[in-house]
Amino acid sequence: MTRVVLRRLLLAVPTTLAVATLVFSLIHLIPGDPVLIMLGDGAQPTDVEELRAKLGLDKPLVEQYGIFLAGLGRGDLGRSLHFDQPVAQLLGRHYPATVVLAFAAMGLAIAVSLPLGMLAAYRHDGWIDRSARLFSLLGVSVPNFWLGPLAILLFSIQLGWLPVSGWSDWKSLVLPAATLGAALAALLTRMVRSALAEELGKPYLVTARAKGLRPFRVATLHALRNALVPVVTVVGLQFGSLLTGAILTETIFGWPGLGRLLIQAIRLRDFPLVQGSVLVIAVTYVAVNLVTDLLYAWLDPRIRVS
């Protein structure tokens, strides 16, 4: 297992470097002079040169790249033009909100999809199964930037149960987490249902039942454990879609996380902050994928050995 961990960790290094390189090159993809675009029309030539020097854009490309990477090593992501604060500090302040939101969405999705998918698999073609299938279909087709406003309309405006936006207490987390988690819940329901249905037909379960074990025990202890292995991978891989979904969800609910900060930074043409936010979200994604890989190897001995 130690070797598996080391190998995966080593593999993550070039990926992270590639992500960093892509983020670095973003500012050079700007058509025209990035400094002029950041400052807007009518900027004084002295201001333009000052900002260019401040961002290090007057240096040769290779040197810029070196400085960028060295900065990353120290945790220095530059300075936000609009907030006039270190980008790393800003990101650090907004990171927890996104993590809380993503985990709440994931927890909610698992809490809904596990029982629903199980019931659907046990009662094949029954009404629960049919509703579960309808839910899976709608969940992946309804965009969260539409679901969010609809949820606000119903639960905040009409019923007055939950706050419209912001982050104050657990109540304010409910709508954003449900909005963000809905698509994942739909996907997982479908996965749990089909994985479990496949598992239930396997010979070892027929044996277990023939031995006289109670069906509930067979279904939960025996079948579910094995059926959940592929589901874990999907949960991990889908964490990335939660992170990007959070960009939309945070914008809808005024949630003080990284996603909203990124969109704000884009509108303000604060490119150092744009680069920093993109980098942190992408690196988080790489890290979650790494953990998923390791978890998968730990859960399934066949992968560990090979």
Added chain:
Amino acid sequence: MTAALTARRGILARRGAAAGAMVALLLAAALVGPWLAPFGYEQQDLDRRLEGPTRDHALGLDELGRDVLSRLLVGARVSVAVGLSVVGLAGTIGTLLGAVAGAIGGRADALLMRTIDVFLAFPGILLAIALVAVLGPALEHVVLALVVIGWVGYARLARGQVLQLREQEFVLAARAAGVPLARLVRVHLLPNVLPVVIVQASLGLAGAILAEASLSFLGLGIQPPTPSWGAMINAGRSHLLDAPHLTLVPGLAIVFAVLSLNFLGDALVDRLDPRRRAR
């Protein structure tokens, strides 16, 4: 053939036909919709702003007094045009690269796989958002960004298919006969890869329409006054209380488009995969 199997095939055929009809409706709306639109999409009636559905404005008026139905129809053209361009470009580029790399093998194949890994290290839409953020919001930049994140899926798919085909006798025979690479890919490999790519494309079209709507919702996509479903939802959000139809209507349009394309994709998978067809 058993009765149950016949019945199942009947259901699948009906589902496929229904999905086809829904997609045809979507394409028709995009194609002729703007001509059928009762009003110009920029035409304003400021006195009747935010009015709900009436006899002359079937879906009501928006925050600037513009006809929602007309904007929805023009928006359909924008969505479908972006979707088709993205799927066409990403599908062509990805399939060709994947098929050629798979056919050559060796270093070319390894290079493609590493490139794909880098692209997959980014959560898709994040890269699109970052690209549009630096390039500036415009229709062609949206298409470009979505092609950049979209080609990877087709390349992987085509490569995988080609790797399977490579070992088959007709390909081995063609190689042994000295068929040049370009001809091998064009005549022997691509026709066999295409069906799978088409299924992927119908699902990819749904994804591209959704992605365009997301970008436009964030203000990074199609710019006003050109209507886009995503931007319409965003504008409607400020009027949830007094004019909920501004949010409801474009959202329903997106759900209809995505749902019908997903249905079509599923129906095509069923048709192409004999194992699923028999079940």
